Amino acid sequence: MSENSNIFKVHFLPNDTHVEVNDNCTVLDAAHKANIYINSICGGDGICGKCKVILSTGTIDAPPTKLLSGEETEKNYILACEASVTSDLQILVPKETRLEGKKILLDQNEQHYMTWKAILEQARFKHDALVKKICLKLQPPTMDDSVADHERLYQAIMMDQNVELNVMQTGYRILKKLPEVLRENDWTVTVTLGHRGKVLEIIDVQPGDTSKINFGVAIDVGTTTVVACLLDLQTSKVVDSEAVYNTQMKYGEDYIQRIIYAIQNDALEEMQRSIVTDINKLISTLVKRNDIELEYITSVVCAGNTAMHHFLLGLDPERIRKEPYIPSANFIPPIRAIQLGIDINSRGLLYTLPSVAAYVGADITSGAAAIRLDREELPTLLIDIGTNGEVVLGNKEWMVCCSASAGPAFEGSGIKHGMRAAKGAIEIMHITKEFEVSYSTIGNVPPRGICGSGLLDCIAEMLRSGIIDRSGKFQKGIKTDKLREKDDEYEFVLVNRDETAIDNDIVISQADIANLIRSKGAIYAAVSLLIESMGLTIGDVHCVYMAGGFGNYLNVRNAITIGMLPDMPASRIKFVGNTSLTGAKMALLSEDAFETVQNIASQMTYFDLMGNQKYMEEFMSANFLPHTNLDEFPSVQEELAGNNT
């Protein structure tokens, strides 16, 4: 026993992990130390109530809280972030607080394409990987042709690649080994060339022909999930994909919380290591599973929001959240991956796609390139709904963008039974006039929660079936016991406990609905503002691309019904999935695509919505289903009118 000392042992179950902590630690701190993920949206501020754990043995010190129900308190539930350790403990982390088993859904479209060449061609990008390998057979020198080794190689590259001599760079180490490498296989060599802005760097020279072996990894560095895709750069085939939760989540669910954590705890380095470790794990899994050597990976392209790029690069993110919201850099030059500790070929390059502003990141510029917004003749919208909700409006001549502070509701955060698009998530939902709920889950397993597309369906269907009114309020007069009051709040039971995988009813509460309406309202307001700011109307918008991690399918009509998207023919709305990753893949395979992202990033005009009076007005009007002004949604007006008759 350690009653007389300051060190306590905490035993976490079901992981069976032990950790020692000081007596001023919270249970959440102990979990961080034990590297156990505990759901925590507020980052440990005692606000979100997501970090519920069960105290099996031992004593803790915690203030009273309304975030736990009487039932929960009886069952020894505590909030990990509020509970100070005052003895040795045994802590049980319940299912809903854990991450395990929530395998992240990868883009199913992956499997439909044999190679990415077709996709590049469709997007009209030239296939010319950012880092490529070429095999060159040089003429051996003679007395009549006594060009030096280095210049002989340059000349051969020049001829092969049709570039100018003075745009090439060679590192000192390459130069040193060059003469031997050239002669080892009788003047046949494989040169690895990397684009660095206007310069083509000789990254490596190897004897013989190894040009067939060249891989790259495209990474979507999301606030919540990190997705990596392994590509064969020679054949443009997608080899494999893998995703992990961003372990930075332990520092805060959204990136603003993480920035605060980083600054208050001087933890930038630790948080950089955390994201780098995630990336290394992904790459390591991909290479092992596909029997590839790490050194064959010569390039990585990352697309993430501005804050994630700062964390990844170890750039101070403090000013991102302070007026006037200035990133250290939007355009980050390619650097050797090893400089950040990313394990690939020791001379391999890391490319980070460019951001536009503190709140419009590379995920958006990447997405805009993926859908070739820069080639559209008519005004086109790109709406990416993730933790924020960024909107781009533009065509080949101009682009405006903004970030909507929509919150992560459609990613499942802040929603009682919200969850990410993973196995067990309800992704499609239908509710009859008789309030019967039918649904399907990802993986066709008993439901664990509801992901973005399911939540969107849920709101639309509840509106149609009259469970809620246009303000989102429950119609308390409806005849069903599914609508009930619990802990002073109304909630609607979507799935009964006996059908779920979580030993609980899956419900949607009044607060959840308000959250989702605020979220969709923020997006619609941003869309309206951008359209108006360009002197256009919704009728001028030719097409809407909707991106984000909603799930496999998104009911576009329902998105219009709840007033998230403008009222227009569903045929002009396309759900395009994770465009951030798509753009990163394209850039990896095509310098042309990479440059396009750069051009898009330089071209985009950023609108700051914070403190914008017009935006606030738009937002207030959009805080209704579908909108305060029904005239903006004629088809929904018609739909609901039919409903009411």
Added chain:
Amino acid sequence: MSENSNIFKVHFLPNDTHVEVNDNCTVLDAAHKANIYINSICGGDGICGKCKVILSTGTIDAPPTKLLSGEETEKNYILACEASVTSDLQILVPKETRLEGKKILLDQNEQHYMTWKAILEQARFKHDALVKKICLKLQPPTMDDSVADHERLYQAIMMDQNVELNVMQTGYRILKKLPEVLRENDWTVTVTLGHRGKVLEIIDVQPGDTSKINFGVAIDVGTTTVVACLLDLQTSKVVDSEAVYNTQMKYGEDYIQRIIYAIQNDALEEMQRSIVTDINKLISTLVKRNDIELEYITSVVCAGNTAMHHFLLGLDPERIRKEPYIPSANFIPPIRAIQLGIDINSRGLLYTLPSVAAYVGADITSGAAAIRLDREELPTLLIDIGTNGEVVLGNKEWMVCCSASAGPAFEGSGIKHGMRAAKGAIEIMHITKEFEVSYSTIGNVPPRGICGSGLLDCIAEMLRSGIIDRSGKFQKGIKTDKLREKDDEYEFVLVNRDETAIDNDIVISQADIANLIRSKGAIYAAVSLLIESMGLTIGDVHCVYMAGGFGNYLNVRNAITIGMLPDMPASRIKFVGNTSLTGAKMALLSEDAFETVQNIASQMTYFDLMGNQKYMEEFMSANFLPHTNLDEFPSVQEELAGNNT
């Protein structure tokens, strides 16, 4: 005593240095180990006889040699390279075998110029240092101008320097510290920019205005001497100069011997360290003497021959001496000086000027740029006489070059009393018809030997006064006891022992004369060959620039008289000193000059003289004073005819 062991102690005097060696070591090896310089032209092959030392105590094992006179053998002189250590020894290194005190002559022209701006202007080079510092006052960001820190800096540089955004590069470390640096002095920063080919690298960013403090070092990396010149890059002033002997001399007097040594002893790394140590010593002396911090030095430009550049960079030099004589690289990209261990600012750049071929190095391209050969309308010659003797013929449209294998005779090597242009060297000599010798020495001190210009005068004057005939043979009938036979060879006493500083007569021997004639013949043959190869005659050559370390003055007329230079009005021949260093200084101060050297190097056509039949014929004809064919030297014919009457 160590008679029973394999370890012997060797005590060197007058240094008073002790060293322990194995019994299979030579005295020369022991000297290397003790870091004592012993003159040795042949690199330890027992050929040159320059490594004479006096055995004070102990026993050695040495084969018989003709390189020591009877008198010398009596005085216990031994050849250090031939003598195996067989007991503890005491060795006295006599003055003539030592280096100390031979302070290398620096270009006296230095002092005549206040700044190098005038020189650059005269050469029509723009003043724009390879690495420059600029002070920028940025506009602080606001909500209406929320450009990121990195791009804000780029835009300011772009405006200031009139460059494109996409030709700039920033290192990761700079990026990381940028936000803090920008804000430390209220958005006033000093940016250090380095040219890297087409790219402008942000080498450093410092708070406030430090743009006034920026220094660079130009270095002539000679086979024999390494000369460094410290320049203030902001004012273009030459601050100071310093020179040391290349300590690589202990591995061989010429670079071919050093290449052999490097390969046979796997000593490339050691030899690289040796030259880097020389350079660090020079820089360290310069900064200390001028009270400058090492970090203020942001750039170094090196000009040396191809082999020296290989040694400096640690590039394998083996193929330089093997057919087809292929350098690893003629064009070496700029690298961080610290990568080679050169101590300047840790992010400072090292630029090596480009070579043309194995035997035409950066010293020549640098020289050609220094005299602006690339702007000449009419065919112009540049002759650089160092250890080899390289010749360039060209104008603004074409350039041809070759290396003459002239040997280092005019640097004093292989000449009994030859020495480099240092204090005590006879640099001007006059001989009357009565065989009276008058002379002046560098530093006006008693003579220690004869440097290049003195040797050149000596041959011309001996020819004029009839001491030698046109074949270089002593006229044994002349009435003077200064011509004498010694050790089976004739020699002419130039200075009596009592007038010298070396306790010996200063003489010139028949072998010396033959050496010098071969040397000048090789140069003249190269000149002839280049002129003929272009279908020109000597009359077409507009001007001759003669470069090299001859001394302060060079009697151009004497160079014609002995047939080293073609017969033309002396007014069209210019002695230009160390053009290798001049070009390096220009490059340091002017990116334009640096690029000019690059262009010159790419433009030059190299003629290989080895095995060239025509060259051999030309060389045979030139092995005469002034030449076999007197018609090529009408003015000398006239001069000598007047002489004979």
